[in-house]
Amino acid sequence: MNISIIIPLLNEQESLPELTSWITKVMDAHNFSYEVIFIDDGSTDGSWQTIQQLSDENQNIKGIRFLRNYGKSQALxxxxxxxxxxxxxxxDADLQDSPDEIPELFAMVTEENYDLVSGWKKKRYDSVVAKNLPSKLFNWAARKTSGVELNDFNCGLKAYKKTVIKNIEVSGEMHRYIPVLAKNAGFSKIGEKVVLHQARKYGESKFGMSRFINGFLDLITIWFLSKYGKRPMHLFGAFGVLMFIIGFLSTFLIIGVKLFRLSFGYETILVTSNPLFYIALTAMIIGTQLFLAGFLGEIILRTKNNEERYKIATEINL
Structure with missing residues (x-):
């Protein structure tokens, strides 16, 4: 099979027939062998019934239905x-991504040997304040933090070699950072293609401003995981050692001052009256906690099981 088209969706009943017809037209025009996998992420409209009807008409149309809404990363x-x-x-299933882009994306992967090609919606039809400006800031931060030079991490239109998607783990809300996950897994040839962005035809966006806040938090997470995910003790242990050094230096300074005053006959003061005592105590406690965090991280890393992150209710043609 040449192409698998994966489309997560939530309440997109109106757009599904038109999208399916469009994809089928493109696939047939280029004689592609293909499958379309719709993942219904807990829709409350008639999306699943529409997918069932479409699959009855075309055996290349397949479906997965979640018991409830688990999020785009879990759907992918x-x-x-x-x-x-x-x-x-x-x-995406909202008709803002054009299936006409698929042949060129396919060629970039198969002929130019890209591991991953990400779409870039250079000209957008979204609100400037609500989406465009936050998206530019988000993409700038993602480039600087990850080292992956893409202009549009949020674009849902992407193409991958099969080996890429079988060797990365998409969890939480990490779908924005699949190129970063791919890079961290060793897939270095990542490209970008300017793609057509269309105004939403039906319904309304399922994403608000909160996705950018969550995106920045996920960016910190993926930075940490990429650098210390396999060796948390290196980070927590280093900070623990630093805090211990601060604690011990403060303790030696307190002792030195005490001995100095005793040797020259000055009146001594209680150790607890010296602010350095509390600095030393706090530093040592924090250092111990950081060491424990590092050890716990190492233990969890070595004993964790791959827990089930979503429940599938029904499948079609799979």
Whole structure:
């Protein structure tokens, strides 16, 4: 099979028939062997019934239905696990991503040997204040932190080699950072393609300003995981040693001052009256806690199990 198209969705009943027809037209025009996997992430409208109807008409249309809403990352994870194509395309279900981009994305992966190609919505039809400006700030921070030079991390339209999606773990809300996850896994040839962005035709966006706040928090998480995810003791232990050094130096300074005053006959004061005593005590306590955090991180890392992050209610053609 040449292409697997993975489409997570939430309450997109109106757009699904038009999107499916558009994808089918493009696939047939280029004689692609393909499958389309819709992942219904807990829709409350008739999205699942529409997917069932579409799959009855076209056996290339497949579906996964979650018991409830688990989030886009979990939907992509489920789709990646089922995908059989040599090239995997991800896109949104709201008709803002154009299926006409798929042949060029496919060619960049198969002919130019990119591991991953990310779309860049250079010209957007979103609100400037609500989405465009926060998105630019977010993308700038993501580039500086991750070292992956992409202009649009949030674009849902991406193409991957099969080996990429089978060797990365998408969890939490890390779907924004799949290129970073791919880079950390050793897939270094990451490209970008300017893609057409279209105004939303049906319904309304499921993402608000909170996604950018969550995005920045996830950015910190992925930075930490990429540098210290396999060796948390290196980070916590280093800070623990630093705090211990501060504590011991403060203690020696207190002792030195005490001995100095005794040797020259000055009146001595209680150790607890010296502010350095509390600095030394606090530093040692924090140092101990950091060491414990590092040890616990190492233990958890070595004993963790791959827990189930979502529940699938129904599958179609899979």
């Amino acid at each position: 994870h489920a789709g990646f696990a089922k995908a059989q194509g040599d090239v995997i395309i991800t896109m």
